[in-house]
Amino acid sequence: MITLKTEDQIKYIHDSCRLLAQLHDKLEKIVEVGITTQEIDRIAYDFILKHKGTPAFLHYGGFPNTCCISINEQVIHGIPSMRKLKDGDIVSLDIGINLNGYFSDAARTHLVGNHVPDDVKKLVKITNESLLLGIEGTEKRGARIHDISLPISRHAERHGFSVVRDYCGHGVGLQVHEDPQIPNYVNSFSPNPRLREGMVLAIEPMINLGNKRVETLEDGWTVVTADGKPSAHVEHTIAITSNGVIILTLQD
Numbered sequence: 001m002i003t004l005k006t007e008d009q010i011k012y013i014h015d016s017c018r019l020l021a022q023l024h025d026k027l028e029k030i031v032e033v034g035i036t037t038q039e040i041d042r043i044a045y046d047f048i049l050k051h052k053g054t055p056a057f058l059h060y061g062g063f064p065n066t067c068c069i070s071i072n073e074q075v076i077h078g079i080p081s082m083r084k085l086k087d088g089d090i091v092s093l094d095i096g097i098n099l100n101g102y103f104s105d106a107a108r109t110h111l112v113g114n115h116v117p118d119d120v121k122k123l124v125k126i127t128n129e130s131l132l133l134g135i136e137g138t139e140k141r142g143a144r145i146h147d148i149s150l151p152i153s154r155h156a157e158r159h160g161f162s163v164v165r166d167y168c169g170h171g172v173g174l175q176v177h178e179d180p181q182i183p184n185y186v187n188s189f190s191p192n193p194r195l196r197e198g199m200v201l202a203i204e205p206m207i208n209l210g211n212k213r214v215e216t217l218e219d220g221w222t223v224v225t226a227d228g229k230p231s232a233h234v235e236h237t238i239a240i241t242s243n244g245v246i247i248l249t250l251q252d
Helices: 009-027 038-049 119-135 146-158
Strands: 065-073 073-075 090-099 104-109 169-171 178-182 200-203 207-208 215-216 223-224 231-232 237-242 243-245
Touching: 009 090, 038 065, 038 090, 073 090, 073 207, 073 231, 090 231, 104 119, 104 146, 104 169, 104 223, 104 231, 104 237, 119 146, 119 200, 119 223, 119 231, 119 237, 146 237, 178 200
Parallel strands: none
Antiparallel strands: 065 073, 065 090, 073 223, 090 104, 169 178, 169 200, 200 237, 207 231, 215 223, 237 243
């Protein structure tokens, strides 16, 4: 069941999202060659607690950390460790915050160092563009979920990339994951509800350099591309309001 949020609830969710945007901006400055993913996770944890929030992913379903940190062929749900970032890596940081019972969710993929291959740079660029095109789809009169999904897949595939089909975006705000599901491609068998005022959605393209197949490692969490090629993941939380669509996980 889709939960429509009130204006007051969206305001409080927006507070959580602003804090998450601040955290992502902070982490962007320290994602560099030589830092460990565990250190990134610790900085995020300390920041959230300092600002009176709770890491939304920590212990959610048994996940052991604050951030999902996924490097290169890791698509999503990477577990922080003592692994150091290397020149030429790409790394996605997927983070959620529970601020007084209101949840935010956002992901960014970063280029590490000065030697990321051109095709991987293009992958990250197109993934970011796909996210914005999906968000633009929500602004159509009478828009439905597929108006988010189709622009994402069309843009990615037009540039020779593939869309992960095993995972998708979702509702968010009062819980970490809510209805509706938001695939990044059009599936005629999936529900296609009309977008309504009060919906808060986490839109998150996961785009692969190679084919769309993925698999999960033995840790039970880390999802990787089956062909070992890089993947990019970006995400915003948005709200459908009486004043239009608002990207909540941006700094004002």
